[in-house]
Amino acid sequence: MTKTALITGITGQDGAYLAELLLAKGYQVHGLKRRSSSFNTGRIDHIYQDPHENGAHLHLHYGDMTDATNLIRIVQEVAPDEIYNLAAQSHVQVSFDTPEYTANADGLGTLRILEAIRILNLTEKTRFYQASTSELYGLVQEVPQRETTPFYPRSPYAAAKLYGYWITVNYREAYGMFASNGILFNHESPIRGETFVTRKITRAVAAIHLGIQDKLWLGNLDAQRDWGHARDYVEGMWRILQHERGDDFVLATGQTQTVRLFVERAFAHVGITLDWQGEGVGECGVCMQTGRTLVEVDPRYFRPTEVDLLIGDPTKALNDLGWQATTSFEELVTDMMAADLKIVAREADHRRIDETLLRHREKDRVHD
Ligand code: NDP
Ligand code: GDR
Numbered sequence: 001m002t003k004t005a006l007i008t009g010i011t012g013q014d015g016a017y018l019a020e021l022l023l024a025k026g027y028q029v030h031g032l033k034r035r036s037s038s039f040n041t042g043r044i045d046h047i048y049q050d051p052h053e054n055g056a057h058l059h060l061h062y063g064d065m066t067d068a069t070n071l072i073r074i075v076q077e078v079a080p081d082e083i084y085n086l087a088a089q090s091h092v093q094v095s096f097d098t099p100e101y102t103a104n105a106d107g108l109g110t111l112r113i114l115e116a117i118r119i120l121n122l123t124e125k126t127r128f129y130q131a132s133t134s135e136l137y138g139l140v141q142e143v144p145q146r147e148t149t150p151f152y153p154r155s156p157y158a159a160a161k162l163y164g165y166w167i168t169v170n171y172r173e174a175y176g177m178f179a180s181n182g183i184l185f186n187h188e189s190p191i192r193g194e195t196f197v198t199r200k201i202t203r204a205v206a207a208i209h210l211g212i213q214d215k216l217w218l219g220n221l222d223a224q225r226d227w228g229h230a231r232d233y234v235e236g237m238w239r240i241l242q243h244e245r246g247d248d249f250v251l252a253t254g255q256t257q258t259v260r261l262f263v264e265r266a267f268a269h270v271g272i273t274l275d276w277q278g279e280g281v282g283e284c285g286v287c288m289q290t291g292r293t294l295v296e297v298d299p300r301y302f303r304p305t306e307v308d309l310l311i312g313d314p315t316k317a318l319n320d321l322g323w324q325a326t327t328s329f330e331e332l333v334t335d336m337m338a339a340d341l342k343i344v345a346r347e348a349d350h351r352r353i354d355e356t357l358l359r360h361r362e363k364d365r366v367h368d
Contacts, residue, residue: 006078008032008065008088008113013191014131016043018084018234023047023057025238030078030192032063032071032087043191058328065109066101068116075116075126082241084129085113091195092135093303095157103160110164114171114179123177127241130168132181133161134226134252134310144313147183147248154305168323178246182237185252185312188332189230190339197259201266202336206344208294209270215294218303221260221283224309228253229327229335239321252312253325262333263295269337 005022009015010031022029032042041048041060049056062079063070065087088106089095095102110130117126137145138154150325153159167182172179192199197218207213228251231366234250263285267274274295275286285295317323327335 002026002028003079003081004028004030005082005084006030006032006075006080007084007086008063008109009084009088009131010060011040011043012086012090012188013043013193013230014187014234015084015086015235016047016191016239017189017230018086019044019058021234021238028057028059030059030061030074032065032074032078033060033338034064035172046090052338064337065105065112068112071112071118072116075113075122076120079120079122080126081260082127082129083117084114084131084224084237084241085110086131086188089157090243091193092155092307093301095155095160096304099156102156103163106157106160107163107167108215109311111167114177116165117177118171118175123175123311127178127246128171128180129237129241130164130179132165132168132183132248133158134183134185134250134312136162136165136183137310138305138307140309143309144252144254144311145250146313147250147316154307155303157206158307165248172246178241180240180243180246181248182233182240183250183312184233184236185226185250185310187228187230187233187251188336190316190343192336198262198332198336199261199340201263202333202339202340203344205263205270205272205337206340209272209341209346210345212344212348215296216263216285216300217296217298218259218263219298220306221258221263221305222308223259223306224256224311225259226252226254226256226311227329227332228232229332232325232327236317236321236323238279239317240322243321247320249317250312250314250320251323251325252314253329254314255329256309257329258313261305265330265333266337267294269334270341310319 135158136151139152188198204216273288
């Protein structure tokens with residue numbers, strides 16, 4: 001029997017990898033996509049299927065996590081076997097600027113989907129996955145962090161996700177729904193959003209290497225994160241919904257690294273060795289080969305409250321789901337750097353072609 005899945009946040013990093021995975025497994029995949037004034041489907045264009053053709057397996061629906069009527073209608077139309085709730089305002093720093101919106105989309109948005117399942121009498125049929133996060137742990141209470149570690153959110157984003165976590169647990173307990181939380185530690189990839197620190201670093205290092213950017217400005221270099229590869233983590237999401245019952249699982253690598261080390265490894269990929277000089281706001285990374293300052297700390301990227309150390313214990317996921325992260329930190333940096341060297345070079349070529357065309361047009365205008 002072909003299964004049907006609905007993915008909210010299908011245009012994001014995880015949504016794109018998950019859609020690919022589910023299509024490969026033969027699912028009918030439905031995705032919630034926001035109306036935007038510019039294209040926001042770049043990450044799923046390669047799997048797009050023309051709805052006019054017979055046999056399309058991917059279907060997109062306009063919608064928004066802040067619009068309950070629209071969510072109820074889509075869940076009714078699709079009547080999915082599985083819902084993966086990935087849509088969120090997912091940037092921690094931005095959540096300090098847009099706390100109410102973040103609470104609405106990330107917190108209440110989760111409730112809206114759960115209520116849609118309940119109102120439509122789909123509690124027996126539909127399994128629900130909630131994209132919970134290691135940000136719930138926030139201020140360090142225990143290391144490594146596991147399913148039983150107390151939460152201490154440190155941002156409006158984490159507080160909104162805390163509501164999403166508990167309302168998922170509550171609907172499981174109150175209505176017997178198959179509703180599960182994946183408490184996922186940071187996971188990255190070549191299609192990671194460009195303002196998250198890993199992608200910001202790999203894009204900047206590629207641009208510096210190609211001579212089109214002078215410097216990389218960053219915030220807290222001492223933050224430690226348990227970074228894995230998004231491709232591994234979407235496999236974990238799927239396994240969570242194939243389990244015999246709804247439950248909550250940490251997905252992590254069990255290793256942690258500083259932002260500073262990520263920067264060093266990214267520069268090492270293009271043959272640059274950094275020497276760190278100064279401290280705190282004055283700290284900078286100087287190229288050992290040329291003496292040029294390539295990295296500087298800018299306090300504008302400091303957060304009002306920071307999460308200093310994340311390291312997850314994925315033992316339960318290994319024991320119960322047979323899941324483990326397969327991509328090492330070094331492989332992750334290599335994958336992202338290799339991709340961004342190509343992407344940034346291509347963008348530079350396009351810019352050069354555009355500039356040349358513009359110059360030709362200017363000349364034509366002079367001759368006219
Ligand atoms: P992204 O930011 O890449 O993607 C977020 C997705 O949500 C996009 O498709 C975005 O649409 C959509 N979205 C945002 N707001 C709304 C809204 N109001 N209505 C409908 N759709 C909306 O995030 P990731 O793919 O990295 O993460 C997926 C989920 O997992 C998120 O919930 C995130 O908080 C959570 N998470 C992520 C981790 C990570 O390390 N990546 C770790 C733990 C949890 P658009 O493309 O139009 O912006
Ligand atoms: P995070 O990811 O907040 O962990 O949330 P992000 O990459 O934004 O930050 C990681 C750490 O790097 C430090 N940092 C910087 N961060 C950004 N974005 N830009 C900078 O210039 C910079 N300099 C230093 C941050 O302070 C932080 O300590 C991600 C998101 O995907 C969430 O949605 C998800 O829930 C968590 O991971 C797990």
